[in-house]
Amino acid sequence: xxKVKMVRNVLEKNDKLAEQIRExxxxxxxxxxxxxxxxxxxxxxxxxxxxxALKEDYKMGVVEGDVATANDADRIAALxxxxxxxxxxxxxxxxxLGSEMVKPALEKINYDxxxxxxxxxxxxxxxxxxxxxxxxxxxAVVSITEGVDKPAKYPLMFRxxxxxxxxxxxxxxxxxxxxxxxxxxxKQINPDIDILKMSALxxxxxxALNKWxxxxxxxx
Amino acid sequence: xxKVKMVRNVLEKNDKLAEQIRExxxxxxxxxxxxxxxxxxxxxxxxxxxxxALKEDYKMGVVEGDVATANDADRIAALxxxxxxxxxxxxxxxxxLGSEMVKPALEKINYDxxxxxxxxxxxxxxxxxxxxxxxxxxxAVVSITEGVDKPAKYPLMFRxxxxxxxxxxxxxxxxxxxxxxxxxxxKQINPDIDILKMSALxxxxxxALNKWxxxxxxxx
Numbered sequence: 001x002x003k004v005k006m007v008r009n010v011l012e013k014n015d016k017l018a019e020q021i022r023e024x025x026x027x028x029x030x031x032x033x034x035x036x037x038x039x040x041x042x043x044x045x046x047x048x049x050x051x052x053a054l055k056e057d058y059k060m061g062v063v064e065g066d067v068a069t070a071n072d073a074d075r076i077a078a079l080x081x082x083x084x085x086x087x088x089x090x091x092x093x094x095x096x097l098g099s100e101m102v103k104p105a106l107e108k109i110n111y112d113x114x115x116x117x118x119x120x121x122x123x124x125x126x127x128x129x130x131x132x133x134x135x136x137x138x139x140a141v142v143s144i145t146e147g148v149d150k151p152a153k154y155p156l157m158f159r160x161x162x163x164x165x166x167x168x169x170x171x172x173x174x175x176x177x178x179x180x181x182x183x184x185x186x187k188q189i190n191p192d193i194d195i196l197k198m199s200a201l202x203x204x205x206x207x208a209l210n211k212w213x214x215x216x217x218x219x220x
Numbered sequence: 221x222x223k224v225k226m227v228r229n230v231l232e233k234n235d236k237l238a239e240q241i242r243e244x245x246x247x248x249x250x251x252x253x254x255x256x257x258x259x260x261x262x263x264x265x266x267x268x269x270x271x272x273a274l275k276e277d278y279k280m281g282v283v284e285g286d287v288a289t290a291n292d293a294d295r296i297a298a299l300x301x302x303x304x305x306x307x308x309x310x311x312x313x314x315x316x317l318g319s320e321m322v323k324p325a326l327e328k329i330n331y332d333x334x335x336x337x338x339x340x341x342x343x344x345x346x347x348x349x350x351x352x353x354x355x356x357x358x359x360a361v362v363s364i365t366e367g368v369d370k371p372a373k374y375p376l377m378f379r380x381x382x383x384x385x386x387x388x389x390x391x392x393x394x395x396x397x398x399x400x401x402x403x404x405x406x407k408q409i410n411p412d413i414d415i416l417k418m419s420a421l422x423x424x425x426x427x428a429l430n431k432w433x434x435x436x437x438x439x440x
Contacts, residue, residue, distance in 0.1 A: 038258055038259050038260065038366075039258050039345045039366055039370055039373070039374060040258065040362075040363070040365065040366020040367045040370055041366075066373055067346060067373060067374055067375075067376075068372070068373060068374075068375055069369075069372050069373050071369055071372070071373065093346065093350070093376065095315055095344065095346040095347050122346070123345065123373070123374070124315065124344060124345070124346055124347075125259045125343065125344070126287060126313065126315040126342070126344055126347070127315050127344075127346070127347065130313070142260075143260070143365060143366075145260065145363060145365040145388065145391070146258075146259055146260020146261075146363075147260045149289075149291055150259055150260055152288070152289055152291070153259070153286055153287060153288060153289050153291065153343070154259060154287055154288075154343070155287075155288060156287075156313065168365065171365070171391065171394060174391060174394050176421075201396075
């Protein structure tokens with residue numbers, strides 16, 4: 001069997017299970033979000049900034065993906081929401097979550113009782129974009145400190161997402177970059193994508209993101 | 221054939237070719253460096269900051285790895301050093317360079333005529349650490365803006381490297397982090413690793429990195 005064929009088989013199996021996961025969500029009226037982005041883009045801090053307000057309105061849960069450690073799941077569980085950690089070192093240290101890892105994690109937090117589940121994928125700008133994990137909405141997170149050329153260099157994640165978050169906007173004044181160049185680069189790849197410029201560390205900046213998520217959530 | 225076995229076969233083939241590449245370098249007295257790190261950690265800017273001085277002393281070349289675009293290779297070629305671009309979108313958009321991509325790139329820049337070749341791997345904190353590409357020395361680059369917990373969360377790259385560069389140190393005063401926590405985290409994973417705190421944008425900061433590389437280079 002060729003390498004290409006092997007990879008295709010793995011992807012097909014993954015995507016089939018992803019479709020099942022999405023149907024599970026549809027059946028229980030649970031909306032699934034897949035948050036992807038670079039390591040250190042601020043994904044967990046973003047979640048910490050929006051969960052307190054989100055959980056007032058929705059029953060919510062979080063699945064935390066990491067190669068190693070339960071650091072992020074511990075931070076989220078401290079906010080008193082249903083949390084499951086997936087460590088991919090059990091799966092060969094893979095650089096992305098796969099459907100076969102997500103399904104048991106969703107079951108562990110009784111996803112069917114929840115309105116919204118946010119899955120924080122492995123910190124990686126490439127691999128997660130290749131693997132459908134059954135989410136209804138993909139969100140791409142980058143930090144503006146990474147440079148404005150990242151979308152063009154890693155296009156797939158932005159092509160497959162409904163929302164791009166440009167995080168750490170509070171550092172803009174210390175960087176020698178044109179943020180609008182980053183916005184234009186993303187729009188060139190995906191004209192329909194929504195874009196939020198924000199800082200997870202600025203309390204009010206989470207409001208727009210919360211609004212974006214709430215608009216797509218369904219209360220039971 | 222199981223998935224694990226398939227992956228093992230791919231890795232074995234890669235590692236065997238990597239060993240050949242390292243021998244090729246030994247035979248021609250060409251020292252190969254593999255620079256790995258997150259997207260936007262500043263790898264290309266680091267290279268831009270050290271190449272002008274390095275090429276005074278050594279015949280050098282660069283292999284640029286990216287999923288898409290030749291942005292980085294264009295930046296390096298402008299410094300008048302032998303440069304080859306590898307785009308992995310031809311290889312299914314893989315998240316790492318593999319030996320089979322590196323070998324033709326080295327041949328393209330006539331590596332055997334060079335003293336030093338720096339291979340800039342795909343921007344990714346996970347995958348490149350899994351793939352030996354035949355370098356004599358691995359270098360891991362992170363930006364301090366990514367947070368101090370990254371080494372613990374992505375340990376393999378730091379375990380497999382001889383040098384860790386903590387880049388963008390000029391932003392330290394604007395971040396609420398303890399940089400020594402990051403240093404300790406790396407040392408815990410790999411006590412023998414060298415660590416350089418620097419900013420690729422500060423002209424004098426490249427001197428220590430140049431010294432580190434020069435110490436390992438061999439002039440023909």
